[in-house]
Amino acid sequence: MPPPILYNEMFQGDRTVRPHYAAFADWLKETPPERIAQNRHAADLLFHRVGITFAVYGEASGTERLIPFDLVPHVLPGKDWDHLARGISQRITALNRFLADVYHGQDIVRAGRIPYEQIAGNPQFREEMIGVHVPGGIYAHVAGIDIVRHSDGKYYVLEDNLRTPSGVSYMLENRKMMMRLFPELFARQHIRPVDHYPDLLLETLRELAPQGEEATIVLLTPGHYNSAYFEHAFLAQQMGVELVEGQDLFVQNNTVFMRTTQGPQRVDVIYRRIDDDFLDPQAFRPDSMLGVPGLLSAYRAGRVALANAIGTGVADDKSMYPYVPEMIRFYLGEEPILENVPTYTLRKEDDLKYVLDHLAELVVKEAQGSGGYGMLVGPTASSDERERYRQRILDAPERFIAQPTLSLSLVPTFCGDKLCDRHIDLRPYVLTGSQVRLAPGGLTRVALREGSLVVNSSQGGGVKDTWVVD
Amino acid sequence: MMLSRVASNLYWMSRYVERAENTARVLDVTWRMSMLVKEQRLQDQEWFAPLNITGTLFPFSGRHNVVCAREVLHFMAFDPENPSSIYACARTARENARAVRGSITSEMWEVLNTTWLEMQQMDEEKMTQRGVSTFFEWVKDRSHLFRGVTFGTMRRDEAYHFARLGTHLERSDNTARILDVKYHILLPSVKDVGGAVDYYQWSAVLRSVSAFEAYRKAYRDVITPIKLAELLILRADIPRSLHFCIRQTHDTLQFLKNAQAEETLHRAGELLAALQYGKISEIFAQGLHEYLTAFLKSTQQLSNGVQKSFFAPSVVE
Numbered sequence: 213m214p215p216p217i218l219y220n221e222m223f224q225g226d227r228t229v230r231p232h233y234a235a236f237a238d239w240l241k242e243t244p245p246e247r248i249a250q251n252r253h254a255a256d257l258l259f260h261r262v263g264i265t266f267a268v269y270g271e272a273s274g275t276e277r278l279i280p281f282d283l284v285p286h287v288l289p290g291k292d293w294d295h296l297a298r299g300i301s302q303r304i305t306a307l308n309r310f311l312a313d314v315y316h317g318q319d320i321v322r323a324g325r326i327p328y329e330q331i332a333g334n335p336q337f338r339e340e341m342i343g344v345h346v347p348g349g350i351y352a353h354v355a356g357i358d359i360v361r362h363s364d365g366k367y368y369v370l371e372d373n374l375r376t377p378s379g380v381s382y383m384l385e386n387r388k389m390m391m392r393l394f395p396e397l398f399a400r401q402h403i404r405p406v407d408h409y410p411d412l413l414l415e416t417l418r419e420l421a422p423q424g425e426e427a428t429i430v431l432l433t434p435g436h437y438n439s440a441y442f443e444h445a446f447l448a449q450q451m452g453v454e455l456v457e458g459q460d461l462f463v464q465n466n467t468v469f470m471r472t473t474q475g476p477q478r479v480d481v482i483y484r485r486i487d488d489d490f491l492d493p494q495a496f497r498p499d500s501m502l503g504v505p506g507l508l509s510a511y512r513a514g515r516v517a518l519a520n521a522i523g524t525g526v527a528d529d530k531s532m533y534p535y536v537p538e539m540i541r542f543y544l545g546e547e548p549i550l551e552n553v554p555t556y557t558l559r560k561e562d563d564l565k566y567v568l569d570h571l572a573e574l575v576v577k578e579a580q581g582s583g584g585y586g587m588l589v590g591p592t593a594s595s596d597e598r599e600r601y602r603q604r605i606l607d608a609p610e611r612f613i614a615q616p617t618l619s620l621s622l623v624p625t626f627c628g629d630k631l632c633d634r635h636i637d638l639r640p641y642v643l644t645g646s647q648v649r650l651a652p653g654g655l656t657r658v659a660l661r662e663g664s665l666v667v668n669s670s671q672g673g674g675v676k677d678t679w680v681v682d
Numbered sequence: 683m684m685l686s687r688v689a690s691n692l693y694w695m696s697r698y699v700e701r702a703e704n705t706a707r708v709l710d711v712t713w714r715m716s717m718l719v720k721e722q723r724l725q726d727q728e729w730f731a732p733l734n735i736t737g738t739l740f741p742f743s744g745r746h747n748v749v750c751a752r753e754v755l756h757f758m759a760f761d762p763e764n765p766s767s768i769y770a771c772a773r774t775a776r777e778n779a780r781a782v783r784g785s786i787t788s789e790m791w792e793v794l795n796t797t798w799l800e801m802q803q804m805d806e807e808k809m810t811q812r813g814v815s816t817f818f819e820w821v822k823d824r825s826h827l828f829r830g831v832t833f834g835t836m837r838r839d840e841a842y843h844f845a846r847l848g849t850h851l852e853r854s855d856n857t858a859r860i861l862d863v864k865y866h867i868l869l870p871s872v873k874d875v876g877g878a879v880d881y882y883q884w885s886a887v888l889r890s891v892s893a894f895e896a897y898r899k900a901y902r903d904v905i906t907p908i909k910l911a912e913l914l915i916l917r918a919d920i921p922r923s924l925h926f927c928i929r930q931t932h933d934t935l936q937f938l939k940n941a942q943a944e945e946t947l948h949r950a951g952e953l954l955a956a957l958q959y960g961k962i963s964e965i966f967a968q969g970l971h972e973y974l975t976a977f978l979k980s981t982q983q984l985s986n987g988v989q990k991s992f993f994a995p996s997v998v999e
Contacts, residue, residue, distance in 0.1 A: 260799070261795065261799075435781075436781050442783075446783075448784040449784040454684075454784070455782075459687065460685050470685060471685065471687070472685055473683065473684050473685075473686055473689045473840065473844075473938065474940050475940065
């Protein structure tokens with residue numbers, strides 16, 4: 213079997229430059245390599261100085277790392293983006309309808325479109341949320357939808373991240389860096405701006421509170437040892453809201469207050485970046501030091517709004533993903549604009565048999581996994597690794613899903629001083645309040661090792677600026 | 683209105699920057715002074731002063747056997763285990779800033795972050811190579827830069843005032859400590875008055891708080907102990923004098939005050955009034971050491987009051 217012809221975002225099959233990359237390619241040709249090298253160095257220094265870092269789990273506490281930043285942008289033609297944006301909006305709308313349904317009528321189960329066990333057996337399902345009214349019936353206010361382009365040139369949705377998706381600060385910082393280093397590139401062509409994202413986020417959060425402009429909004433972080441702390445602080449600062457930790461908040465008479473220098477101050481909306489499990493030690497994990505005792509009951513009483521709602525995780529794990537096209541058809545009566553990656557659900561017997569017979573061709577993931585951990589990449593794994601993984605699957609098949617190995621598209625990327633093709637994916641960020649809002653672009657992640665498909669920053673991936681050009 | 687935790691971090695961030703600067707000042711002056719002394723034993727004698735000023739003689743002697751330039755410089759500049767070392771102050775200030783990045787300007791963060799990154803590259807060997815004073819100049823410069831950036835970029839909101847409160851309380855404490863350790867050379871005595879050693883000691887005290895030129899301008903006179911003490915205790919226009927620092931502290935508290943801070947503000951007001959109407963002759967009559975001891979006790983109370991009324995406010999729960 214011949215290897216698949218990989219899709220290159222910049223070059224066509226005959227190595228001619230695609231039209232939407234023309235301005236960048238011209239600039240690259242006429243810019244002396246020394247200037248580019250200089251700017252790559254400058255970018256590193258600047259990121260370091262500004263302290264755009266993420267903490268690394270499993271290493272000595274307080275270890276901070278820079279995410280490698282590559283100067284070659286990921287460029288999308290405006291019409292591709294418009295198509296993606298329509299597809300993403302459709303998807304998030306259906307997902308929100310699904311979440312409201314899960315916690316209210318469960319019509320989709322009664323209609324026989326999704327098996328009941330898929331919901332009830334999902335560890336992210338929160339019984340406490342059944343029948344609870346949330347503002348506007350919206351659950352996932354902030355989402356990150358992972359998109360890849362396959363060798364067929366089409367875009368596929370890889371994953372929906374509805375809990376506390378991170379990375380949007382890199383989208384904004386990468387853009388700032390590129391504009392600072394190469395202003396002439398931005399003068400030459402129309403690149404859609406993304407820097408109003410914090411405004412969009414603030415607007416979305418305000419819509420959660422009846423008081424609107426008067427509402428006190430806070431961003432709840434686990435604290436500065438969290439890997440995404442930089443982002444939490446960054447977003448709070450950009451929106452002009454307080455960045456709070458659990459210890460700063462308390463609940464009294466079902467109302468949430470923060471401790472301030474002038475005494476207690478009521479809090480109306482919490483953009484929480486803490487997982488459900490840690491949010492309220494009285495309701496969930498009693499050992500959590502990060503949460504706020506009593507928060508769940510204040511939330512259920514409608515005295516405080518949370519973004520995202522408690523229990524959104526039920527819609528975003530990998531075992532629910534295969535059903536999203538079905539949700540779109542069921543709730544919206546539309547055909548999905550964006551395709552799913554074909555997915556085998558291992559709780560189904562036929563799928564399980566197929567997957568066990570084809571382990572060497574497939575990627576197998578844990579339904580609850582994230583960060584690229586605990587997955588089996590069949591084609592590159594040793595037969596030993598595959599055998600061990602087979603045992604894990606047989607022990608608990610319902611915990612796994614499998615997908616064909618995708619040929620993620622390539623973008624030229626600096627490796628040393630020369631350009632090499634590297635695999636990428638794209639995470640656009642989508643906000644849902646009274647309407648769906650998107651910043652054009654997203655975070656492009658790039659696998660820096662040759663041939664690698666793993667783009668996660670925790671596993672040595674890098675990032676690129678994403679341009680939507682008109 | 684701001685988070686108590688944030689206010690506390692801002693206050694301590696500034697205190698630690700100020701403390702690093704003051705430690706650098708004290709060490710620098712000691713270094714220069716010890717150069718003037720020829721005899722090794724007397725040279726080493728000089729190095730008790732910085733330990734006394736910072737009140738760290740006890741923890742120092744737990745870790746070192748001899749008091750000498752090398753040991754004291756290591757302990758006070760680079761020892762990560764000494765929470766008051768310049769190294770530890772740079773680390774703590776940066777940690778505090780990191781915890782409240784949303785409440786300071788990005789310029790402030792960048793100064794502290796860069797300082798910490800550069801501090802980690804420093805050690806005794808590099809300090810000696812570059813010149814000991816060059817290192818202290820660097821510490822002072824970073825502190826000046828931080829204050830300048832704070833002054834030049836920060837909105838005049840509560841965050842700013844909590845940061846300033848930390849600076850002035852730490853500084854008043856430091857000036858009082860320097861005076862207290864050097865009080866014996868400030869005591870008017872017949873012996874050696876006008877002698878060369880005294881002159882250098884007095885001018886060293888002035889230089890340690892950047893007030894040498896100010897003294898000349900203010901008094902147009904030779905340096906006398908009485909005037910020197912007056913300058914650093916009572917003058918309202920010297921940025922490191924007790925009067926100046928306490929006025930700033932008082933005014934800041936007035937701005938920040940909440941229902942629980944009445945008592946603390948009252949205390950600051952009393953202290954300010956005493957400095958405003960105080961006479962140096964009366965202070966000397968009372969005894970300079972006794973006066974400074976009482977002053978240090980008062981600032982400690984102020985500092986506890988700030989802690990209680992703003993950072994750990996009792997809430998009706």
